[in-house]
Amino acid sequence: CREDETCQENTVLVQSRLHRDGRTRYHSLERERDDYFSSEMQERNILNMNIDTENQRQLLLLPDDPPPTATAAEDLTSNFALSTPQDRAAEDDASVLEEGPLPASIGDDDYYDEKISFGDDDEDDIDIRNVIKRLHSEDTTTTQSTSDRDYSKRNLPDDTFSFLIYSDVRSQCFLCGILVFLFQMSIYVVLANDIINVDNKKNPVGFPFNVSIPVRISEVLAILISIITQHDVRKAICLYRDGFDKGKEGTSTMDKSIAQVFPGATLWKWTLSIVLRASQGFLGLVITFLLIMRSNSVLDLLLNFSAIEFVSTLDDVVFGLAQDGLLGDVLKKEAKDMPEKSYRVSKEYLNTVYAMKVSLLYFVVLFLSFFGSWVYIYWQQRSGAYLCQQIFSQFGDEILPMLGTFTGLFYKHEEMKFGDRSSYRDDQQGGPLLAYCKSETRWTLSLTKDVDTDEFLSMDKWDPCNWLAASSESESYSILSTTSSPWVIKTPTNRAAPLTHHFLMCYECTHVANFCGDYGSCVKPGKKYDQCICNKEEGRYGLRCEYSEPCQVVEAEGFSKEGGGLFTSKYYRLEGAKTYYHPVYTSLDSDEYLSNGTDFVFFTGERW
Numbered sequence: 001c002r003e004d005e006t007c008q009e010n011t012v013l014v015q016s017r018l019h020r021d022g023r024t025r026y027h028s029l030e031r032e033r034d035d036y037f038s039s040e041m042q043e044r045n046i047l048n049m050n051i052d053t054e055n056q057r058q059l060l061l062l063p064d065d066p067p068p069t070a071t072a073a074e075d076l077t078s079n080f081a082l083s084t085p086q087d088r089a090a091e092d093d094a095s096v097l098e099e100g101p102l103p104a105s106i107g108d109d110d111y112y113d114e115k116i117s118f119g120d121d122d123e124d125d126i127d128i129r130n131v132i133k134r135l136h137s138e139d140t141t142t143t144q145s146t147s148d149r150d151y152s153k154r155n156l157p158d159d160t161f162s163f164l165i166y167s168d169v170r171s172q173c174f175l176c177g178i179l180v181f182l183f184q185m186s187i188y189v190v191l192a193n194d195i196i197n198v199d200n201k202k203n204p205v206g207f208p209f210n211v212s213i214p215v216r217i218s219e220v221l222a223i224l225i226s227i228i229t230q231h232d233v234r235k236a237i238c239l240y241r242d243g244f245d246k247g248k249e250g251t252s253t254m255d256k257s258i259a260q261v262f263p264g265a266t267l268w269k270w271t272l273s274i275v276l277r278a279s280q281g282f283l284g285l286v287i288t289f290l291l292i293m294r295s296n297s298v299l300d301l302l303l304n305f306s307a308i309e310f311v312s313t314l315d316d317v318v319f320g321l322a323q324d325g326l327l328g329d330v331l332k333k334e335a336k337d338m339p340e341k342s343y344r345v346s347k348e349y350l351n352t353v354y355a356m357k358v359s360l361l362y363f364v365v366l367f368l369s370f371f372g373s374w375v376y377i378y379w380q381q382r383s384g385a386y387l388c389q390q391i392f393s394q395f396g397d398e399i400l401p402m403l404g405t406f407t408g409l410f411y412k413h414e415e416m417k418f419g420d421r422s423s424y425r426d427d428q429q430g431g432p433l434l435a436y437c438k439s440e441t442r443w444t445l446s447l448t449k450d451v452d453t454d455e456f457l458s459m460d461k462w463d464p465c466n467w468l469a470a471s472s473e474s475e476s477y478s479i480l481s482t483t484s485s486p487w488v489i490k491t492p493t494n495r496a497a498p499l500t501h502h503f504l505m506c507y508e509c510t511h512v513a514n515f516c517g518d519y520g521s522c523v524k525p526g527k528k529y530d531q532c533i534c535n536k537e538e539g540r541y542g543l544r545c546e547y548s549e550p551c552q553v554v555e556a557e558g559f560s561k562e563g564g565g566l567f568t569s570k571y572y573r574l575e576g577a578k579t580y581y582h583p584v585y586t587s588l589d590s591d592e593y594l595s596n597g598t599d600f601v602f603f604t605g606e607r608w
Helices: 005-035 039-060 070-080 085-099 108-113 129-144 160-166 172-195 213-228 231-242 267-294 298-312 314-323 329-340 352-383 401-406
Strands: 151-154 343-346 390-395 408-418 421-425 432-437 442-447 467-471 487-490 496-498 502-506 520-523 531-534 553-555 570-579 582-586
Touching: 160 172, 160 267, 160 314, 160 329, 172 267, 172 298, 172 314, 172 329, 213 267, 213 298, 213 352, 231 267, 231 352, 267 298, 267 352, 298 314, 314 329, 390 401, 401 467, 408 432, 432 467
Parallel strands: none
Antiparallel strands: 151 343, 390 408, 390 502, 408 421, 421 432, 432 442, 442 467, 467 487, 487 496, 520 531, 553 570, 570 582
């Protein structure tokens, strides 16, 4: 092109087009350079960018060609002058005006493949595709080797479990990590032992019989928050995702692996840290769920939830104490140095696919298991499955003698509920009723009216608010919770007076170990209610076979009759007769007959 003016003009035109692409590439590299976070990485990329920019500049001077004419050189120098952002558009327009209209915009592939003609001679056609692709390929290779596309920066979590990855097994740091883990697990084991009662087969965890709507909503929110905020399991999954990279010799400082940054790190220590971290976090979640579901109020739920959250963060708390120097200089130095050390994770060692599966499986399993368990417990509570099916009761008869006759078993009434709470009734129609009076928010003892069979379930005949005895105010879903609280009775003058004695107990032998003792066996006649069958050979009797064989003959002297005279002093056991599960005695001997003067000794429910 030294002598041919047309060739020179075409050269300048091509150079202008190359300049526009090169300038775009140059500014892109500038922005990429500014984004790097490490000073060492920044220096390397600046060098790469300078090389890339120089290659772009050299591209405009085609290989083995002498410099263009003075006019073309001036135009080229003017085009290559770096402009400020606000002047770039104007500069492009000026270039177009000086060199003439440029062809329509083309993509990179078209740009590489296009052949530019210099004159009419085919021998002068130059294919610049290989030249440009060679330069871009070299630049891309250099950039990828040091960019975030091949490596990812990581730091170990700030907790005592991280000490286990690289510390010597005999060091203070390793011992600290193990002790914190054992302390956390010990708390969980103690809590689990206190929560779970293996002797209660019906409700071993002690879930409430039912809870109110605010508590139910709080349960769902607390379970959701506990799953999402469980950081130990999440950290374990992230460590597993990154994999354990031993690194390669000759690796630069910025590309060092975890084993190179932490010389003591080994695969088995890395695995141990993940296993201990995940097991502690998962067990903490289980204990948290059990405590949440055991709560009867919103306040209890929040307190239980907060307590377990604190236990699960003890590894972070101890790490913070070590950083503050409260656990010694050795731990302070390691706790201070560890967060400042970062390592690179090569994509070659990333367990991305497996980690994604583990993460997905983790959340799916937790959500399904926890909320599935929540639904099951909710249904059990609503159906009254955790409630006692039969209750033994006893009331004092000092003021109202008839209350003593209500001693005995009350059976859960499946059809009738009062105040969304189950009721209990004895086995005779028109007998006493234990139910909840919603208007007075208390459990009561009342009488049901004698009605015909068709009206047996009529609500008008069942009024727990017309009571003979009542508990203190309570919102509990189980009457057994009122056993330790005071009860009152309604006197004949319609005044309330304290009840001197009351006793309530769940009578279910199938769900309590050794309920019938050593002298009875638990059966379920009719497959509905439990019953203790006493050993006839031992002569035991009582609801739980707690009494030894009764005497066949009883002597009692000095008891006076009303209107004068004394009761008989000698009584004989009446075979086959019982009152309130106790034997009956009569003054009749085996050869005597019943008469108006026959005396009896029997149990009235509260006294003999």
